[in-house]
Amino acid sequence: MKICCIGAGYVGGPTMAMIAKQCPDIAVHVVDLNQARIDAWNSDALPVYEPGLDEVVREARGRNLTFSTRVDQAIDEADMVFISVNTPTKTFGIGAGRAANLEFVEKCARQIARNAKSHKIVVEKSTLPVRTAEAVKRILSSEGNGVTFDVLSNPEFLAEGTAVDDLLHPDRVLIGGESKEAIESLCRVYASWIPREKILTTNLWSSELSKLTANAFLAQRVSSINAISALCEATGADVDEVARAIGTDSRIGPKFLKASVGFGGSCFQKDILNLVYLCEHFGLREVAAYWEQVVMMNDYQKRRFSERIVKTMFNTVSDKKIGVWGFAFKKDTNDTRESAAIYVCRDLLRERARLAIYDPRVSVEQIRADLCYACADRNGQVCGTDRDLIENNITVVDDCYAAADQAHAIAVLTEWDEFKQVDFAKVHDAMHRPAFVFDGRNLLDREAMESIGFELHSIGKSR
Ligand code: NAD
Ligand code: UDX
Numbered sequence: 001m002k003i004c005c006i007g008a009g010y011v012g013g014p015t016m017a018m019i020a021k022q023c024p025d026i027a028v029h030v031v032d033l034n035q036a037r038i039d040a041w042n043s044d045a046l047p048v049y050e051p052g053l054d055e056v057v058r059e060a061r062g063r064n065l066t067f068s069t070r071v072d073q074a075i076d077e078a079d080m081v082f083i084s085v086n087t088p089t090k091t092f093g094i095g096a097g098r099a100a101n102l103e104f105v106e107k108c109a110r111q112i113a114r115n116a117k118s119h120k121i122v123v124e125k126s127t128l129p130v131r132t133a134e135a136v137k138r139i140l141s142s143e144g145n146g147v148t149f150d151v152l153s154n155p156e157f158l159a160e161g162t163a164v165d166d167l168l169h170p171d172r173v174l175i176g177g178e179s180k181e182a183i184e185s186l187c188r189v190y191a192s193w194i195p196r197e198k199i200l201t202t203n204l205w206s207s208e209l210s211k212l213t214a215n216a217f218l219a220q221r222v223s224s225i226n227a228i229s230a231l232c233e234a235t236g237a238d239v240d241e242v243a244r245a246i247g248t249d250s251r252i253g254p255k256f257l258k259a260s261v262g263f264g265g266s267c268f269q270k271d272i273l274n275l276v277y278l279c280e281h282f283g284l285r286e287v288a289a290y291w292e293q294v295v296m297m298n299d300y301q302k303r304r305f306s307e308r309i310v311k312t313m314f315n316t317v318s319d320k321k322i323g324v325w326g327f328a329f330k331k332d333t334n335d336t337r338e339s340a341a342i343y344v345c346r347d348l349l350r351e352r353a354r355l356a357i358y359d360p361r362v363s364v365e366q367i368r369a370d371l372c373y374a375c376a377d378r379n380g381q382v383c384g385t386d387r388d389l390i391e392n393n394i395t396v397v398d399d400c401y402a403a404a405d406q407a408h409a410i411a412v413l414t415e416w417d418e419f420k421q422v423d424f425a426k427v428h429d430a431m432h433r434p435a436f437v438f439d440g441r442n443l444l445d446r447e448a449m450e451s452i453g454f455e456l457h458s459i460g461k462s463r
Contacts, residue, residue, distance in 0.1 A: 001026045003189075004078035006108050008032035008041055008067060010048050010163075010266070010335060011125060011156050012084035017056045018167040020065035022193040029066045029074040041067035049334040049361050052164035075115040080185065082154075083108045083136075084125040089270045098277035100129055100270070109136045113143035121182045124153045127271055129278055130209040133176075150182035153204050155211035160265065161332035173199045176207020212275045216291055219268040221256040223297040229259040229460030230304065239460025240442060259460040261344060261413055261440030262302040264329030266337035269295055302340045305459075306347035309438050312457060313409060318352040323403030326414025326441075327359035327367055334361040336370050340440070341413040346374040348411075349389045356395050358403040360416055364396040401427065409436035415443050428452050 005016045008030045020028040032038050040047035046057060057065070068074070075081055085104040090096050105126055112122060122140065124133060133151045140149040153176035158166040173190045177183045187199050202210075229239040239259040247254030263269075272295050279288035310317055329339035336342065345355055349371070357367055368390060375386035382390075397403050400419065404410055404427045412419060420443060428435050437449060439458045449456040457463065 001080070001185075001189075002078045003028045003080045003082065004074040005030045005082040005084050005125070006032070006071060006075075006111075007082075007084035007086070007104075007126070008034070008037050008047075009084065009086060010160060011158070012082070013041060013046070013048055013067075014050055014053055014056075014158065014163045015084070015125065015156060015167060016082070017053065017060055017065060018164070019189060020060035020063075021056050023189060024060075024064055026189065027064050027066075028060070029068065029070075029078065031068055031071045031074045033069065033071070035069055038067050038069050049332075050161070050163045051332055056164060071111060072115045075112050075120075076117060078120065080121040080123060080189075081112050082123045082125045083112075084156075087126045087128060087270075088266075089273055095277050098273045098280075100127075100274045100277075102128070102132065102135075105132065105136070106139060109139040110143050112149075113140045113145075116144060116147050116149070119148045119150075121150045121152060121185060123186065124151070124208070125156055127155055127211050127215075127267065127274075128153075128208055129274055130205050130212070132208060133204045150177065150179040151204070152177040152182055152186055153207035154186060155207060157211075157214065160335050161330055168193070170194060170198065174202065174207050174210055175199065176202045176204045178204065212271050212278075215267050215271040216275050216294065218256055219263055219272055219298070220291075220294045222258075222260065222263045222268075223294045223301075225257045225259045226262065226301045226459075227297050229301075232460040233462050236462050237460075242460075259442060260301075260340070261305045261459065262298045262340035264337070264339040264341075266335065269298070269338050302343045303347065305340075305438070305440055306344045306351075308457065309348065309409065309411060309436075310351055312438075312455075313436060316351075317348060317408070319354065320408040321354045321356060321406055322348060323400070323405075323407040323410040324355050324357040325359075325400055325403060325410060325412045325419050326416055327357055327362045327370075328414050328416075331414055331416045334363075334366075336362055336366055339370070339413075342370045342374045344411065344413060344440070345394075346371055349393055350386070352389070352393070354393045354395075356397050356403040356405075356407065358397050358400055359414065360418060367396055368394070401430065405430045406432065408432045409438060411438045411440060412443055413440050415441040419443060424449065424452050424454070428454060 003026055005012045016028050016030045037047050087100045090099045090101040137151050175183055175186050183201050190199055232239040243257040246252050247257050272291055276288045276292045327341045328336055371390050372382050375382045400422050434455045437454045437456045442458050446456055
């Protein structure tokens with residue numbers, strides 16, 4: 001059996017590395033248009049930071065795992081072709097700001113059709129709007145050389161930061177399709193290391209829709225607890241206590257109830273907006289409005305956090321140094337897509353604060369690029385004032401202490417474990433008074449911080 005995966009990103013790379021590790025008899029070829037990304041997969045500095053991923057890649061690479069840009073050849077040689085390309089929110093034309101941009105998926109389907117000389121199983125690994133498989137099937141059969149195709153939907157449920165563990169021990173694997181033989185071929189791959197009862201099979205449309213629904217439900221939980229965090233701050237209740245109290249109800253469960261500065265990541269917002277677009281397309285206005293509120297609540301939470309910083313710091317942060325701890329959208333990843341930190345930093349910059357940003361895994365180039373993107377207008381232009389602020393009011397530093405040195409405040413925006421190990425007395429000594437800490441992840445202990453002399457502001461806790 002030979003597998004090809006088109007798209008060597010956060011999903012394609014780790015997923016295929018795990019299949020190759022667990023199935024030494026299967027040759028896995030991961031291809032991408034992006035030469036730099038492929039070079040990184042072939043080096044010791046992988047393009048994706050995930051705990052445990054280096055070991056998985058090292059074990060399989062060169063044995064039965066290959067990374068290259070030879071897309072046509074990889075398709076031709078494979079029995080099974082995974083499509084794992086990006087499906088971002090459209091930024092132009094019909095459905096701009098909501099619908100998924102399916103350009104890359106369609107290009108893959110056409111490329112598969114052109115290069116296939118024998119029967120192929122085509123697997124949708126990307127997250128796609130329900131009924132995309134119909135379009136993929138039509139393209140394959142109309143553009144092809146007369147060879148036959150089976151299309152399967154196999155959405156990926158891994159979360160970044162825990163990808164290796166999620167791939168090793170998934171709650172379930174979902175496979176949607178029409179052909180029993182094709183479904184069984186893919187089941188056999190996963191059954192090499194995953195118990196059969198965890199491999200769910202269904203029809204194509206249920207599989208496609210389950211992925212959008214899972215992300216919508218998860219994001220909804222975060223927005224729900226974040227909504228309650230605002231009420232906690234107004235009333236004197238403590239959001240962590242409320243989360244504990246409701247999470248012990250077995251019908252609710254304890255996971256995904258951590259109040260925060262807002263959810264980020266490449267999936268939640270994109271997939272909910274896609275769901276909203278689909279609902280509107282089918283005339284389900286009330287359903288669309290219901291889900292859209294999850295994203296609106298998240299925007300409110302991010303905005304509320306930066307406004308609270310300004311308000312608390314005597315209504316001005318202009319020319320004040322704020323140390324920003326963490327820029328990734330969650331710990332244990334170098335991914336910053338839709339990170340709450342981007343929007344909080346943008347808002348503080350526009351208040352003319354000076355930001356000293358530290359993240360253990362995110363590069364200075366990435367931080368500047370993200371802020372330019374967040375400041376850009378509809379045409380992608382960044383106005384002169386924003387550009388000057390990004391150039392002059394941001395420094396990216398090498399550790400927490402440099403970020404805190406001579407700072408008026410610290411904002412904790414990612415829950416990196418190392419932030420808990422900091423010598424807070426040393427941090428306090430280096431800061432202006434009052435030494436404000438705005439903890440967007442409820443990472444820090446109030447009693448310990450106050451005994452050192454900090455003024456701690458946490459999410460969902462009044463002072
Ligand atoms: P990504 O942007 O990290 O990677 C996608 C890759 O596809 C890029 O390297 C790009 O160069 C490549 N590509 C695009 N068009 C191509 C083409 N025609 N030929 C060859 N390569 C091409 O994206 P990702 O985060 O890996 O996400 C991929 C899909 O998986 C998306 O649909 C996403 O919604 C879904 N997903 C992502 C996650 C996650 O945690 N990131 C989790 C589950 C599902
Ligand atoms: C998510 C889904 O969990 C995963 O199943 C899907 O395949 C891709 O999208 P990911 O975005 O990588 O994964 O991370 P996740 O752990 O879901 O966190 C998303 C965001 O929500 C992060 O910014 C995180 O900090 C935030 N979050 C999560 C909270 O604020 N509170 C929580 O309780 C949980």
